[in-house]
Amino acid sequence: MIRSLKTTLQIAAQLVFVCACAFQSNAQVGVLDQFSPMDTNASTLAVFTVSLTLPFQQQVVAGTSGQLSGIRIKLYGAIGSGMRLRIRTGQTWSQRPVLFDTMVTKTTEGYQSVWIDTRGSNIVLAAGSRFVIETFAVSGVTPGRLAGNYKAPSLGLPLYSQPLFLAGIPFTDGGWRHGFESYMISSGDPCIADINSDGGIDGLDVDDFFNAWENGEVNADVNVDGGIDGTDVSVFIDAWIEASC
Numbered sequence: 001m002i003r004s005l006k007t008t009l010q011i012a013a014q015l016v017f018v019c020a021c022a023f024q025s026n027a028q029v030g031v032l033d034q035f036s037p038m039d040t041n042a043s044t045l046a047v048f049t050v051s052l053t054l055p056f057q058q059q060v061v062a063g064t065s066g067q068l069s070g071i072r073i074k075l076y077g078a079i080g081s082g083m084r085l086r087i088r089t090g091q092t093w094s095q096r097p098v099l100f101d102t103m104v105t106k107t108t109e110g111y112q113s114v115w116i117d118t119r120g121s122n123i124v125l126a127a128g129s130r131f132v133i134e135t136f137a138v139s140g141v142t143p144g145r146l147a148g149n150y151k152a153p154s155l156g157l158p159l160y161s162q163p164l165f166l167a168g169i170p171f172t173d174g175g176w177r178h179g180f181e182s183y184m185i186s187s188g189d190p191c192i193a194d195i196n197s198d199g200g201i202d203g204l205d206v207d208d209f210f211n212a213w214e215n216g217e218v219n220a221d222v223n224v225d226g227g228i229d230g231t232d233v234s235v236f237i238d239a240w241i242e243a244s245c
Contacts, residue, residue, distance in 0.1 A: 028070065028072070028115050028183065029069045029070055029117065029119065029183065029185070030066075030067075030069030030070060030183035030184050030185045031064075031183060031184055031185070031186070032181055032182075032183055033062060033063045033064055033182050033183060033184040034060050034061070034062070034063055034160075034180075034181070034182040035160070035180075035181050035182075036058070036148065036149065036159065036160035036177045036178060036179050036180050036181075037148075037149040037159050037160070037177075037179055038073070038074040038147040038148060038149065038179025038180065039149075039179075040074070040076075040111045040147060042149070044149045044150055044151055044159060045147065045148075045149065045150075046147075046148045046149055046150040046176055046177075047076055047145050047146070047147055047148070048145065048146045048148055048176075048178060049077075049143050049144075049145050049146075050083040050135050050136050050137045050143050050144055050145075050146065051136060051137055051143065052136065052137040052138070052139060052143070053167075054136070054166055054167040055134055055135065055136035055166075055167060056134065056135045056136065056164065056165070056166055056171070056178065057088075057092040057093060057094060057132040057133070057134045057164070057165045057166075058092075058132060058133045058135075058162070058164050058177065058178040058180065059091055059092040059130060059131075059132050059162040059163050059164070059165070060130065060131055060132065060133060060162055060180075060182055061128060061129070061130050061161075061162055062125040062126065062127055062128065062129050062130075062131070062182075062184065063127060063184075064127050064184050064186060065125065065126050065127045065184075065186065066124070066125065066184040066185050066186040067119065067122065067123065067124050067125075067184065067185045068087070068118050068121075068123040068124075068125055068131075068182065068183070068184060069117070069118060069119050069183045069184060069185045070115055070116055070117045070118050070119070070182075070183045071085070071087075071115075071116045071118060071133060071180055071181070071182055071183070072113060072114065072115050072116070072180065072181040072183070073085075073104070073113075073114055073116070073146060073147075073178075073179065073180050074111055074112065074113050074114070074146070074147035074179055075104070075106045075111065075112045075114055075144055075145065075146060075147070076106075076110075076111050076112075076145040076146070076147055077106055077142070077143075077144055077145035078106070078142055079106055079107060079108065079109065080105065080106065080141075080142060081105070081106050081141065081142035081143060081144045081145070082103055082104055082105035082106060082138065082141050082142070082144045083103075083104055083135050083136065083137060083138070083143065083144035083146065084101070084102070084103055084104075084134075084135065084136050084137070084138050085100075085101075085102050085103075085104050085116065085133065085134070085135050086098045086100060086101045086102075086133075086134040086135075087099050087100035087118065087121070087123065087131055087132070087133060087134070088131065088132050088134060089123075089129070089130070089131045089132075089196045089197055089198045090130060090131070090132070090196060090204075090208070091130045091132075092132045092163060092164075092165040093165050093168040093169075094131075094132045094134075096196070096198065096204065097198060099121050099123050099198060099199070100118050100121040100123065102116060103138065103141075104116065104144065105141075105144075106144060111147060119185075122199065123197060123198075123199075124191060124194070124197050124199075125184070125197045126191075126195065126197060126219045127218065127219065128212075128217055128218035128219035129195070129196065129197055129208075129219050130162075131197075133178065133180060135178070146178055146179070147179045148164075148176065148177050148178040148179040149176075149177050149179060150175050150176050150177070151175045152173070152175050153173055153174055153175050158174065158175050158176075158177055159177055160177045162177075164176050164177050164178055192222045192235065192236060192239040192240075193205060193236070193239040193240045193242070193243060195208050195209045195212070195219065195222070195236070196208040201240060201243045205240060206240065209222075209236050209240075213228060213232060213233065216228050220232055222235050222236050222239075223235045
């Protein structure tokens with residue numbers, strides 16, 4: 001019955017595309033939410049060169065509910081080198097609409113820490129929801145290099161729990177991660193109907209809710225009662241049909 005209802009809602013949905021601009025600066029805003037090491041003095045340091053035809057996607061899971069206020073990354077390479085950075089919702093490999101898109105350019109010698117303000121994109125995330133940081137080279141610009149980390153699988157778990165993909169598949173042996181910090185501005189309760197936080201209430205939300213519900217993921221507990229059950233389905237459907245938060 002639930003699967004039938006899911007299919008009905010998907011057929012009724014109209015997909016919405018949302019895109020936003022970007023701002024590169026050093027004016028950090030918000031509270032640190034997620035962290036993947038990018039320590040240039042650590043033995044675990046890894047440096048990735050972005051590709052023109054093979055984009056990377058680093059998956060991230062929001063730890064708190066709120067607005068994604070910014071991303072901090074660390075660049076290495078020649079002055080003037082750069083990369084395109086995008087944010088999409090969903091798990092990697094995500095082909096969801098681009099919610100945020102910017103060009104990041106290296107302007108100083110050595111390693112350069114760069115803060116990227118994402119507030120203009122109004123990406124609102126629920127705790128437990130997934131998004132990806134996508135990076136790739138741009139024609140005519142020297143490909144940038146991004147600091148990250150590596151831990152051999154034989155030595156234990158990766159230094160950040162979420163996977164790194166290259167062109168749609170897991171990157172090599174699974175121990176590699178892009179380095180980043182993500183920051184949030186708390187905004188209270190998330191929008192139930194827009195469960196994937198892409199700014200639209202549509203069929204993608206139906207997919208994401210039922211996938212999360214079937215897998216027992218925390219963001220499927222939309223009524224926040226500590227359990228994932230039929231009540232969450234009812235609450236989500238009511239909010240989705242009303243297209244409200």
